[in-house]
Amino acid sequence: MALSAISQSQPLVLHPPRVTGHSLRFADVARPRRSAPHHAARSQQSRTARLACSASQQEGSSSEAGQPPASSASRPALGNSGMSGITVKGYSPTSMQGWMLVRTALKEAGVKFLSPQEVAFAAERGVPVVDVRPSADYDKGHLPGAKSVPLYQPITGWDPAKVARRVGYALFGVLNGTEVNPNFVRDVLPLIDAEKGVILYCSIGGSLEQVEGSKKGLQSRSVIGAYQLLEAGARGVQIMRGGFLEWEANGRDVEVFVDDV
Numbered sequence: 001m002a003l004s005a006i007s008q009s010q011p012l013v014l015h016p017p018r019v020t021g022h023s024l025r026f027a028d029v030a031r032p033r034r035s036a037p038h039h040a041a042r043s044q045q046s047r048t049a050r051l052a053c054s055a056s057q058q059e060g061s062s063s064e065a066g067q068p069p070a071s072s073a074s075r076p077a078l079g080n081s082g083m084s085g086i087t088v089k090g091y092s093p094t095s096m097q098g099w100m101l102v103r104t105a106l107k108e109a110g111v112k113f114l115s116p117q118e119v120a121f122a123a124e125r126g127v128p129v130v131d132v133r134p135s136a137d138y139d140k141g142h143l144p145g146a147k148s149v150p151l152y153q154p155i156t157g158w159d160p161a162k163v164a165r166r167v168g169y170a171l172f173g174v175l176n177g178t179e180v181n182p183n184f185v186r187d188v189l190p191l192i193d194a195e196k197g198v199i200l201y202c203s204i205g206g207s208l209e210q211v212e213g214s215k216k217g218l219q220s221r222s223v224i225g226a227y228q229l230l231e232a233g234a235r236g237v238q239i240m241r242g243g244f245l246e247w248e249a250n251g252r253d254v255e256v257f258v259d260d261v
Contacts, residue, residue, distance in 0.1 A: 086180050086224060093224055096216070102227045103208050103217055109230050113207065113241040116250055119143070119199055122238075127196045130188055132225045133203055133244065134178065143201065143247060144255040149187045151202070151221045151228075152178035184225065185232045192229075197236020200225050205243035 091098030114122065123129050129146040131138050138148040155162055155169075155177050162179070169177030181187075192198040206220030226237045240247070248254060 086228075088227075093227075094219060099216065099219055102219075102224065105227055105230060106223065107208055109235075109237070111208075111226055111230075112238045113205070114199065114238055115241055116247045116252060119201070119240045119247075120252065122196075122199060125196070126193070127238075128191045128193055128198045129240075130191060130198055130200050131202075131244075132184075132200055132221050137203070137244075139257055141248070141254040141256045142244070144253050146201075146255075147191055149184060149191070150181050151184055151225045153181045155179045185228050188225070188229060189232065189234060192234055192236065195236075197238060198229075198234075199238045199240055200229075201240035201243050201247070203243045203245055205239060205241045205246065207241070 086093055088098035088101050091101070093099060093102055119129065123143070123145060129143055131142050131146045131148050132151040133142075133148075134150050134152060134154075135148055138146075138150075142148070155166055156179070165179060166177055169175070188198070200222040202221035202225075204218070204220050206223035207218040208223075209217055211218045220239075220243065222239045222243065226239055229237050
């Protein structure tokens, strides 16, 4: 098992269902070693996350669901405002109007959704893989070799807008609220291979096609991240279908960082 020190931590690849060759605390290995019932529980969690995310897309008026899609020449620009921290031509990406614009742009660009198996093969061929989840989730476990570039980051600063955002999260019982990462595009662009492109993944993957609970697809951080990259001129952007939850549920290798001992 190859280990190398990174910021006083070591990357450890866990090979389900057992870990060998390294002395770890129980907490380091308990999560990847699952029984069949636990897999079923995680699958249910994945389904619940998908349904919750799908429901958020219905915030917009249903009467606007048939809004004409934007052409390539008139794709909307993203701003850093709104409750989500991102707007699409004045709409929140979680609104029906904003989501339809994002969905159309990705379809026009031919963005592909790859299965975890396809991502594993692509990674072996050297295709860059980027984890857009919060850095805390990345540290708990990620695809081997994936780079961390969060689409959202913990809220920084205490200006009135930041305080209001913190309060908004707190009203829903969330104490670790997030805001859009202003450096997301800048940090991902250098990682994209000119010939092989890049693969993004989040927790749930997302979809542009009909899924349970939503006829218009499933929004996700990797989908919004892909849209931002397309708007910046990137090509070859791909997304892992099912996200990290599906990767992990399939019993695939997961890399975590453990403290040096």
